[in-house]
Amino acid sequence: MTPETKKNIITRPVHFLFNWRPFPIYELISYVFMYASVPMLAYGVQSYNIGIIKVIALSILTLYSGFFAALIWNDITDADLDAVAHPSRPVPGGRISKKKFFAVALAFSAMTFIFAVLVGVWCLILVGATALFVTFHNKYLKKIIKIPAYSEIFTPVQWLTTAIFGYLAIWTVIPQESSLAFTVPLFGTIETSGFALQNMILLVLFTYFADNAHDLPEGIHDVEGDRKLGVKTYATSFGEKTAAKISFAMFFVSGLLGTLLYFRTILTPIFLVPFLILWIYTLSWSYKLVKVDKNNMKKLGTIVGRKGFDYLLMSYNLIFLDVFLQVINYHFHIV
Numbered sequence: 001m002t003p004e005t006k007k008n009i010i011t012r013p014v015h016f017l018f019n020w021r022p023f024p025i026y027e028l029i030s031y032v033f034m035y036a037s038v039p040m041l042a043y044g045v046q047s048y049n050i051g052i053i054k055v056i057a058l059s060i061l062t063l064y065s066g067f068f069a070a071l072i073w074n075d076i077t078d079a080d081l082d083a084v085a086h087p088s089r090p091v092p093g094g095r096i097s098k099k100k101f102f103a104v105a106l107a108f109s110a111m112t113f114i115f116a117v118l119v120g121v122w123c124l125i126l127v128g129a130t131a132l133f134v135t136f137h138n139k140y141l142k143k144i145i146k147i148p149a150y151s152e153i154f155t156p157v158q159w160l161t162t163a164i165f166g167y168l169a170i171w172t173v174i175p176q177e178s179s180l181a182f183t184v185p186l187f188g189t190i191e192t193s194g195f196a197l198q199n200m201i202l203l204v205l206f207t208y209f210a211d212n213a214h215d216l217p218e219g220i221h222d223v224e225g226d227r228k229l230g231v232k233t234y235a236t237s238f239g240e241k242t243a244a245k246i247s248f249a250m251f252f253v254s255g256l257l258g259t260l261l262y263f264r265t266i267l268t269p270i271f272l273v274p275f276l277i278l279w280i281y282t283l284s285w286s287y288k289l290v291k292v293d294k295n296n297m298k299k300l301g302t303i304v305g306r307k308g309f310d311y312l313l314m315s316y317n318l319i320f321l322d323v324f325l326q327v328i329n330y331h332f333h334i335v
Helices: 003-020 025-043 050-077 079-085 098-119 121-144 150-154 157-173 194-221 223-228 234-238 240-264 269-291 294-332
Strands: 180-184 188-192
Touching: 025 050, 025 157, 025 194, 025 294, 050 098, 050 121, 050 157, 098 121, 098 157, 121 150, 121 157, 121 188, 150 194, 157 188, 157 194, 188 194, 194 223, 194 234, 194 240, 194 269, 194 294, 223 234, 234 240, 240 269, 240 294, 269 294
Parallel strands: none
Antiparallel strands: 180 188
């Protein structure tokens, strides 16, 4: 094997992953802050040591690996859907075979589980359960279960892991104030407080509504392909106009939940002010989708879906920025 061949074996998969989907560079960078934000929020503003830094780093590695694994598995299981709605994607577009993509998915899944178990057994159980559900949901359930809007009701589950994982990592590795404890032999103890548990649930609800709100406009764009294959989304179950209205309502609720998160946690106006601006901006685009004529809904649905996802992503980034600045001030007494 020549040096050039060895180089291609290493660089070609990396090059493929970076060109597999048109990820904006800001999105790829923002995931790092997103995955770091939750353990930082759960840990609070106090002295940082190697223990908390390790938890944050492993959380990023676990969730980033899981993000790629979930998307790749989705591309594999949804190849028939993508052939209609997204024919340029790697499998229907012929850029990679299902067999090779399956191997890539296995590699990212293995990394996810390895990093998760380095955090703790409970974190491994969480990502394992999520992976099983998402696999069966994408491969079978969303195509055979006929409950109205089933697919989009349960699609956000994989993003809820982001909100739960960071809290669970802190509770099992670096316990804080404890008024609740759950112990299972061989798996260890989860120690937390009722207040912290409520905050995690609040973040989970925010994530669910914000993610679902952005999924619905994308479902409007994919409505024809989903109808042909019997996938139950809000758009296929209730019509595009109704889906747009439900999406707007979900964006509205997510903003209230994000604001409540500010009042209940250590977050400051550094989070709240830009979050409210971002929320109002996203709501304005969602309102346009409600009012647009049916002929232009698909095109606008793609735009609103993208802006809605940015809203979710940047909300987490604002949590990271706020807590990070508070920690810097705590250590160096800048203010």
